[in-house]
Amino acid sequence: xxxxxxxxxxxxxxxxxxxxxxxxxxxxxxxxxxxxxxxxxxxxxxxxxxxxxxxxxxxxxxxxxxxxxxxxxxxxxxxxxxxxxxxxxxxxxxxxxxxxxxxxxxxxxxxxxxxxxxxxxxxxxxxxxxxxxxxxxxxxxxxxxxxxx
Amino acid sequence: xxxxxxxxxxxxxxxxxxxxxxxxxxxxxxxxxxxxxxxxxxxxxxxxxxxxxxxxxxxxxxxxxxxxxxxxxxxxxxxxxxxxxxxxxxxxxxxxxxxxxxxxxxxxxxxxxxxxxxxxxxxxxxxxxxxxxxxxxxxxxxxxxxxxxxxxxxxxxxxxxxxxxxxxxxxxxxxxxxxxxxxxxxxxxxxxxxxxxxxxxxxxxxxxxxxxxxxxxxxxxxxxxxxxxxxxxxxxxxxxxxxxxxxxxxxxxxxxxxxxxxxxxxxxxxxxxxxxxxxxxxxxxxxxxxxxxxxxxxxxxxxxxxxxxxxxxxxxxxxxxxxxxxxxxxxxxxxxxxxxxxxxxxxxxxxxxxxxxxxxxxxxxxxxxxxxxxxxxxxxxxxxxxxxxxxxxxxxxxxxxxxxxxxxxxxxxxxxxxxxxxxxxxxxxxxxxxxxxxxxxxxxxxxxxxxxxxxxxxxxxxxxxxxxxxxxxxxxxxxxxxxxxxxxxxxxxxxxxxxxxxxxxxxxxxxxxxxxxxxxxxxxxxxxxxxxxxxxxxxxxxxxxxxxxxxxxxxxxxxxxxxxxxxxxxxxxxxxxxxxxxxxxxxxxxxxxxxxxxxxxxxxxxxxxxxxxxxxxxxxxxxxxxxxxxxxxxxxxxxxxxxxxxxxxxxxxxxxxxxxxxxxxxxxxxxxxxxxxxxxxxxxxxxxxxxxxxxxxxxxxxxxxxxxxxxxxxxxxxxxxxxxxxxxxxxxxxxxxxxxxxxxxx
Numbered sequence: 001x002x003x004x005x006x007x008x009x010x011x012x013x014x015x016x017x018x019x020x021x022x023x024x025x026x027x028x029x030x031x032x033x034x035x036x037x038x039x040x041x042x043x044x045x046x047x048x049x050x051x052x053x054x055x056x057x058x059x060x061x062x063x064x065x066x067x068x069x070x071x072x073x074x075x076x077x078x079x080x081x082x083x084x085x086x087x088x089x090x091x092x093x094x095x096x097x098x099x100x101x102x103x104x105x106x107x108x109x110x111x112x113x114x115x116x117x118x119x120x121x122x123x124x125x126x127x128x129x130x131x132x133x134x135x136x137x138x139x140x141x142x143x144x145x146x147x148x149x
Numbered sequence: 150x151x152x153x154x155x156x157x158x159x160x161x162x163x164x165x166x167x168x169x170x171x172x173x174x175x176x177x178x179x180x181x182x183x184x185x186x187x188x189x190x191x192x193x194x195x196x197x198x199x200x201x202x203x204x205x206x207x208x209x210x211x212x213x214x215x216x217x218x219x220x221x222x223x224x225x226x227x228x229x230x231x232x233x234x235x236x237x238x239x240x241x242x243x244x245x246x247x248x249x250x251x252x253x254x255x256x257x258x259x260x261x262x263x264x265x266x267x268x269x270x271x272x273x274x275x276x277x278x279x280x281x282x283x284x285x286x287x288x289x290x291x292x293x294x295x296x297x298x299x300x301x302x303x304x305x306x307x308x309x310x311x312x313x314x315x316x317x318x319x320x321x322x323x324x325x326x327x328x329x330x331x332x333x334x335x336x337x338x339x340x341x342x343x344x345x346x347x348x349x350x351x352x353x354x355x356x357x358x359x360x361x362x363x364x365x366x367x368x369x370x371x372x373x374x375x376x377x378x379x380x381x382x383x384x385x386x387x388x389x390x391x392x393x394x395x396x397x398x399x400x401x402x403x404x405x406x407x408x409x410x411x412x413x414x415x416x417x418x419x420x421x422x423x424x425x426x427x428x429x430x431x432x433x434x435x436x437x438x439x440x441x442x443x444x445x446x447x448x449x450x451x452x453x454x455x456x457x458x459x460x461x462x463x464x465x466x467x468x469x470x471x472x473x474x475x476x477x478x479x480x481x482x483x484x485x486x487x488x489x490x491x492x493x494x495x496x497x498x499x500x501x502x503x504x505x506x507x508x509x510x511x512x513x514x515x516x517x518x519x520x521x522x523x524x525x526x527x528x529x530x531x532x533x534x535x536x537x538x539x540x541x542x543x544x545x546x547x548x549x550x551x552x553x554x555x556x557x558x559x560x561x562x563x564x565x566x567x568x569x570x571x572x573x574x575x576x577x578x579x580x581x582x583x584x585x586x587x588x589x590x591x592x593x594x595x596x597x598x599x600x601x602x603x604x605x606x607x608x609x610x611x612x613x614x615x616x617x618x619x620x621x622x623x624x625x626x627x628x629x630x631x632x633x634x635x636x637x638x639x640x641x642x643x644x645x646x647x648x649x650x651x652x653x654x655x656x657x658x659x660x661x662x663x664x665x666x667x668x669x670x671x672x673x674x675x676x677x678x679x680x681x682x683x684x685x686x687x688x689x690x691x692x693x694x695x696x697x698x699x700x701x702x703x704x705x706x707x708x709x710x711x712x713x714x715x716x717x718x719x720x721x722x723x724x725x726x727x728x729x730x731x732x733x734x735x736x737x738x739x740x741x742x743x744x745x746x747x748x749x750x751x752x753x754x755x756x757x758x759x760x761x762x763x764x765x766x767x768x769x770x771x772x773x774x775x776x777x778x779x780x781x782x783x784x785x786x787x788x789x790x791x792x793x794x795x796x797x798x799x800x801x802x803x804x805x806x807x808x809x810x811x812x813x814x815x816x817x818x819x820x821x822x823x824x825x826x827x828x829x830x831x832x833x834x835x836x837x838x839x840x841x842x843x844x845x846x847x848x849x850x851x852x853x854x855x856x857x858x859x860x861x862x863x864x865x866x867x868x869x870x871x872x873x874x875x876x877x878x879x880x881x882x883x884x885x886x887x888x889x890x891x892x893x894x895x
Contacts (some may be wrong), residue, residue: 072350
C-alpha cells in the first residue's frame with residue numbers, strides 16, 4: 001500500500017483494516033501520533049488528511065487512498081504549524097504532553113481556515129481533543145498568540 | 150590520568166555525590182559512571198566544551214519535575230538556564246536516592262537537597278580555581294558558569310576547571326552557604342518545560358513510544374472481573390488473525406506483594422489470562438478479541454454499585470459498624486445541648502485516573518537480567534516487584550524511566566510492569582504490552598467512593614460546636630482501605646474540638662489507589678459543603694462563616710494517633726488557620742466576593758489544606774433553565790510557602806487541577822455491575838474539554854514557610870466551591886458527586 005506521509009511517498013505493509021494510528025506507530029515508527037482511547041473520543045491520534053483533522057484510530061489505512069497525511073512529525077512544514085509550535089513552547093503549554101500532538105494538528109487546521117479565531121471558534125475546533133492535564137487555558141492562549149504572530 | 154592527592158577517583162566521586170546529597174548515603178557512582186569526564190556528582194557533569202549537564206532523576210508525569218529540579222541545582226551552581234542541558238536518569242535508588250512522583254512530595258522533601266547539590270558542585274569548582282590560581286577561595290566569584298578573581302583579573306569557564314574540580318575534597322554540606330533568595334536568577338521565574346520542543350515535534354518520549362529490535366507487541370486477555378477464571382477461549386481464531394505470532398498462558402500469581410514506597414501493595418494479584426503476541430498492537434488486540442474468552446467467578450464477582458449504595462443507606466439508617474472510630478472531645482454531649490442541629494448526607498463515587506497514555510510496558514528478559522521501559526511514578530517499586538515476580542536480584546533489573554502521559558497516581562502502581570515482565574520472560578524476546586482504554590478503566594486502582602451522614606451542633610450564634618460524621622467507604626476484613634481513611638489530618642478535626650467519626654466498611658476486592666489529592670479530593674466536597682449547610686442554617690454568609698470556623702490564627706497540631714496515609718507526611722505538621730485565613734481573604738478579594746450577580750448565576754467559596762498546601766477558591770457559575778451549568782470563572786489563592794520554584798509550571802499545575810476537578814465534579818463516576826467496572830471509554834466517563842474550561846486566575850501568597858508541592862492540593866476545594874455557586878444560583882444544594890444537574894431544571 002502506498003501512502004503520502006508528510007510530503008513523502010511511503011510503502012506500508014499493513015492489513016487494510018489496520019487503523020492509520022497503528023500503521024503510523026507500529027509499522028512506520030512514527031510514534032508522535034498517540035493512542036488514547038481507540039474509539040474517537042479523545043483526539044490524541046489526530047492527524048490531517050489533505051489538511052482536514054481526522055482520528056487516526058478511526059481511519060483504516062485502506063481508506064486513506066491518495067490523501068496527503070500530515071502527522072506531528074511533519075507539522076513544521078506548515079507556516080501555521082511552526083507558529084503554533086513556537087507559541088506552545090513560548091507559553092509552556094504542555095504538562096504531560098501526551099495529547100499535544102493531536103491538539104496541534106487540530107489547531108493548525110483551525111488557523112488555516114480561520115486565521116483570527118474567536119473563543120467560540122476555538123471551542124468548536126478544539127473540544128474534540130482531550131487534555132487530561134487540562135492545559136486548556138494555555139492551549140487557547142497559544143492558539144491566539146500563533147494567530148497574532 | 151594524573152591523580153596527585155586522592156586515593157581513587159571513584160572514592161572522591163562517591164564522596165562528592167554523598168556530600169552533594171547531604172542526606173543519603175546511597176548517592177554514589179557505579180564504576181562505569183565514575184569514568185564520565187567532568188562529573189562532579191551524579192547530578193552535575195560539566196563537559197569540556199562548556200555544556201552543563203544536570204541530571205533530572207525524578208519521574209516526569211506532567212508535574213514538571215524534569216524542569217523544576219534541574220532549576221534548583223542550576224541556581225546554586227550559578228549557571229544560566231540556557232547553558233543547561235537536562236539529561237535523564239535511570240531508576241536507580243542506589244545512585245539517585247528516592248525517585249518517586251507521588252504525594253506532591255518531591256518539592257518539600259528535596260528543595261534544599263537539590264540546591265545543596267548545586268552548591269556543592271560550585272564549591273568544588275571554586276576550590277579548584279583557588280588552587281589553580283593560588284588565590285583565596287573566598288575572593289572568587291561565579292556567574293554564568295564562569296569563575297572570576299577580580300584582584301588578579303583572572304577568569305575561567307567552569308568547563309576549564311571541571312576536571313580538576315572533580316578531585317577536590319567535597320564540602321560538608323552543613324557549612325555550605327546557599328544563595329540568599331534575593332539573588333535567585335532562575336528559581337521563581339518562568340521556565341518552559343525542558344521537553345517542550347520534543348513534545349511539539351512528536352519525538353519519542355513516552356513509555357508507549359518504546360521500540361526495540363526484535364520487539365513483539367502484546368495484548369493481555371484477562372477477566373473484566375478482577376481475578377476471574379478462564380472458562381474457555383478460541384485459541385485457533387486468535388492464531389488465525391494475520392500478524393498474531395503466538396499465545397502465552399499466564400497463570401494467576403498471589404505471591405507478589407512486597408514492601409513498596411506508596412503505602413499499598415504494588416500489585417494485589419497477577420490475574421490469569423492469555424497474552425497474545427503479534428507484529429503490531431492492532432493485530433495483538435484483534436487476536437485478543439478473537440479469543441472471545443469466557444470468564445467465570447473471580448474474587449470481585451459480588452461487586453455491585455447498586456448493592457453498595459443500598460448497604461451504605463442501610464448503615465446510615467441502622468448505625469455504624471465502628472462507632473467512635475475517631476473521637477475527640479464529646480460531640481454527642483455537645484450535640485445534645487446544641488441550640489440548633491444541622492444534618493445532611495453527602496456522597497461521591499469511585500473515580501478513575503483516566504490518564505491519557507493507556508497503560509503499557511516494554512520488557513526484555515534475558516537469562517537472569519531484565520530490562521524495562523516504563524511510564525511509571527515509582528521506578529524503584531517496579532524494579533523490586535519485577536525482581537520478585539521473576540526471581541531475580543533487584544540489581545539485575547534495569548528500569549528506563551520514560552515520560553508518563555499522565556500519572557495522577559495510577560502509575561504509582563506497577564502491576565503492568567509485572568505483567569510485561571512475566572510475558573516477556575515466556576516470550577524470550579522484547580515485548581511491548583499494551584492495554585486498551587477499556588482495560589485501563591476495568592483494571593484501574595480507583596479512588597474509592599464514600600458516603601457521609603453528618604450532624605453538626607450550633608451554638609446560639611450559629612457557630613459549629615460539634616461535628617459528627619458516619620463515614621461509609623471501602624476496605625477488606627472490616628478495615629478501611631488506606632485510600633479511604635478518615636483521620637486527624639482532615640479538617641475540621643482539630644479545628645472543631647468536639648469531633649466524632651463513626652465508620653462502616655463495605656467489602657471490595659477490586660484495587661483501590663491514590664488519585665490526585667487522595668482522600669482530600671472527596672472529603673473537601675463533604676466538609677466544605679456541610680460548612681455551607683451550617684452557615685445557611687445559622688443565617689450567616691459563607692465567607693464570614695468560614696472566617697469564624699477558622700477562628701484566630703493558630704497552629705493546630707495534626708493528631709498523630711489518627712494520622713493515616715494523608716497524615717503520614719504531615720506528622721508533626723500543624724494545620725495553620727492563619728495561613729488558611731490568608732488564602733481565603735485573598736481569593737474573596739480577587740473574585741469580588743459578594744458582587745451582585747444576574748439571576749441563576751452564583752458564586753461559591755471553599756478552602757482546603759492538603760499535601761502541605763493551603764488553597765481557597767471561588768467559582769462563578771450560572772445554571773440554565775435546562776439545568777446545564779456553565780462555569781464562568783475560577784479564582785484560586787494558594788499558599789505553598791516561601792518560594793515558587795517555577796512560576797510557569799506552578800500556574801499551569803493549578804489551572805489544570807482546577808479544570809480537572811470541574812470535569813470530575815460535573816460528570817465522572819465509575820460504577821460496578823456483576824463484579825466489573827461498567828465504564829468502557831471516555832464516552833461514558835467524560836473528562837473536561839476546551840468548551841467547558843473557564844478562565845482560572847491564580848495568586849500565590851509568599852509566606853515564611855518551607856516550599857511545598859503543587860501537583861495535587863489545588864484540586865480538592867474546587868467541587869465544593871462549584872456546588873456553592875450552584876446553590877447561590879438556584880437555591881438547591883447538590884450533595885452527591887458527580888453533580889446531578891438534572892435536579893436544577895426549572
